[in-house]
Amino acid sequence: MDWTFLIVKLIQVIAVFAVLLTGCAYMTWLERKLVARIQSRLGPMNAGYQGLLQPVADMIKLLFKEDITPKHVDKFIYGIAPLASFIPATLSIAVVPFGDSITLFGRTYDLVISNLNVGILYVLAITSIGVYSIIMAGYSSNSKYSLLGGLRSSAQMISYEIGMGLAIVVVILLSGSLNLVDIVDKQGSFVGWYVFRNPVAFVVYFICAVAETNRSPFDLPEAESELVAGYHTEYSSMKFGMFFVAEYANMITVGAIATTLFFGGWHGPFLPPIVWFLIKVAAFQVFYIWARGTLPRLRYDQLMSFGWKVLLPIAVINVMVTAFFVL
């Protein structure tokens, strides 16, 4: 690990981080715009052309807001919950390959921050940490809404994590590797994408991922009509902002992982690899927002029974059938 390597990696990390955060900011804009279009409204129009500066305005507003810490909260846990939410949300993007390798100063660098040989396990581990922040926020706020939101969320996330794990096992079966760079290489061009080889696994993965990120139609932890804002009801100012950014970062991460595992990563004709990668991730984000604009929220018992009685058996059987065909 010499100095040029370290500096190149540092630049890479900061670049990816900046892109991720800008992506999060403009996800809010895209979401408001698209949902508005779906509901025949215009959405934000005043800040900049077509409201393009709206995320900047929102961020400045959050910075200048008073940070209220209610009197009855558990101060320490209340303070670190936003950190525990934001950091895992950004961390799992570190193993996603976003392009082919490039040569710089006579050394070859993979366009991936960290080429971990247990990439998939790392992703599963990091995404599971996210649930702690929600429980911490829900418990420490000492508010009924927060507590209920946190509890709901924990039950929902552990239920759907199994389906997600089983869908990923299918990808491991097909590729025989845990390394995300290998998985992308094995899929190669269009026909080899795992979404075509095993569409069931992709559908299971994506449903579970939407549930894991607490997005509509599985957004019961923050169902505003019953729980105000769920686990972050008591948060304000930049601490609320952290939860908010974390939610969008999670969505982008899910898009990136789904692209890597099922849609051939950065592979694609004509355009440069990075552009293809961004296009695919963006398509997932649009799909997320589209689902939010179209689908009604599930009832909680429906959500749980769907996870355990439908998704889990399908995922298990899918693993076994895939194993049979791989043989």
Place this chain on the structure above:
Amino acid sequence: MLDSYGTVGIFLVVSVGFVVVTLGIARLFRPQRPTPQKLSTYECGEPTVGSSWVQFNVRYYIFALLFVIFDVEVAFLIPWAVVFKQLGLFALVEMLIFVGILLFGLLYAWKKGVLKWV
């Protein structure tokens, strides 16, 4: 090996740094004028009734148990899936038996009404 975990470390440092810096900057700008009303717990504008730290019946207990069982199953499946092509038919049959037992357990829990939300 060290390289790849080291870069994850760099990412972690940048991520923590971003949160700390952002919250720090916000601390410089924002007003701080607390009033008793502001500091009370939110309950739709009504005065708060009691604490939220009370014991009540969470129905997630059995779900948590089931989760542990199936998560361990996934943990077993992952190394099995990595070397599956080398192991062949024998591994498939063995895993079928293992998964079959677990699925039977799920079916049992289902019939017992554990998965029903009341």
